Amino acid sequence: MFEAETVWEFSMADRVKFGTGAIDELAAELDDLDCSAAMVVTDEGVFAAGIADEVIDALPDDAEHAVFSDVQPDPSVDVYEAAVEFAAEFDPDVIVGVGGGSSLDVAKTTGIVHEHGGDILDYVAPPTGEGKAIPDPGVPTIAVPTTSGTGSETSPVTVISLPDKKLKVGISSRHQYPNLAVIDPALTVSLPPGPTAASGMDALTHAIEAFTTRPYDAKPRPDSPDERPDYDGRNPFTDQLARKAIDLISDNLRRAVNNGEDLEARRNMALASMLAGIAFTNAGVGATHAIAYPVAGEYHTPHGETVATLLPEVMRFNAPSAFERYGEIAELMGENVDGLSRDERADRAAEAVSKLSDDVGIPQGIxxxxxxxxxxxxxxxxxxxxQRILVGNPRRVEQTDVEGILRRSL
Known part of the structure; x- marks a missing residue:
C-alpha cells in the first residue's frame, strides 16, 4: 500500500473557454445559468474602455445588471467590503469579473461572502483573520481576464491588501474557483506596454516557481494551522504546464509589449498565463512571492514588477537545491547551455530572466x-x-538569507 504522501491531487476551474472570439459565447453561458440579475465587477479603466459593455450586451434581454467599477490595483479590504455591500443591495444571481487579477479576485470573494455571510477577514487565515472555512460555492462567478499574468481566472486564491498593517493576505479555497473562465486574447490588445510587461513577468514567476517548488512528496506539513502550506507541491502534471508557460512567455512577451496588436503574441501570452496559473495554484510558489508581499505592502509596488525584480536573485539562492531544474529553465528560455557546468546553467537561467525583464522595461532593482x-x-x-508560502521553497530560508536576497536585489 502506498504512503499517503505519494498521492498527488490536481484541481482547476470547472470550465475554460479559450480563444479569439470566446467572449461571443458568453451570452449562451449566461442563458444556461438562467441569469436574471448580473453584477459586473471591474475597474474604471476597463469600464471606460468599453470592455465591460461586451459583457452587458451578452446578458439575456430580461436580465437586470449592475456595475461595480470601483476596483483598485492590489485592492484593499475596503474595496472588497464595498463590493460585498453593493452585492447585498443588488442581490445578483451571477457575478462576472472583468479585468485584471484585482477585479477577478474581488468578484470571486464577493460571490462567497454574499452567499455565506460574514466579514471578509473571517475567511483569511490566522493570525490576521479567523480562518473560517468556506463550506460551499458562492454565487456563480464567471471570470473574463483582460490581462495575461495573474492566472486569477483559474485560481481559487484572492489577495487582499491591508494598508493599515502594510500587509497583503489571502483567501484560498477550492470553492473560490470561477464556474467559468472566458479567456479571449482579443480583450488584451488594448493593454498598454507597462501593464503587459508586468503581468507577463508575473506569469513567468508563477511558472518558474511552480516548476521549482518542493515536490508533492517532499513538502513539509507543519502542525500549526497558520503555517500549513496553501498548495501540495509540484507534480508531473504541473511540471508540464509550467514548462510550456516558460517557453511561451520567453518567445512572446517582448512581442506583446512592443506591438500590442500582435494577436498571435497576445494569444500565446494568454495561454501561458492560464497554464502558469493552473500550475502554481496546485504546485505553489516560493520565496519570490513571500518576499514580494511585504515589499509591495510597504512600498505599494505593482505585483508583477515586484516579483520580476526579486526573481533572479531568488533563483540564484535556490540553485543549489534545484540545479537541474534551473538548467532546464535556461534552455526553455532559449539559452545555449552546451558545455556549461550545472552552476553555470542555473546562473544562465537567472540571467535570462533579468534580460527579459530589462527588455520589457521592468526596473532592474528594488x-x-x-x-x-x-x-x-x-x-x-x-x-x-x-511560512505558508516559504515551506514550498526548494531551499530552506532563514531571515539572513532573505536579507541577502534583498541586498543583492537592490
Missing amino acids: EAFGVDEDAIEQLAADTMEI
Missing part, C-alpha cells in the same frame, strides 16, 4: 521602488511570517 539598506531587516522579518 531600489527603484524606494527600498534601501535601512528597510531590509524589517522586510526580511516580515517575510519570515509567511
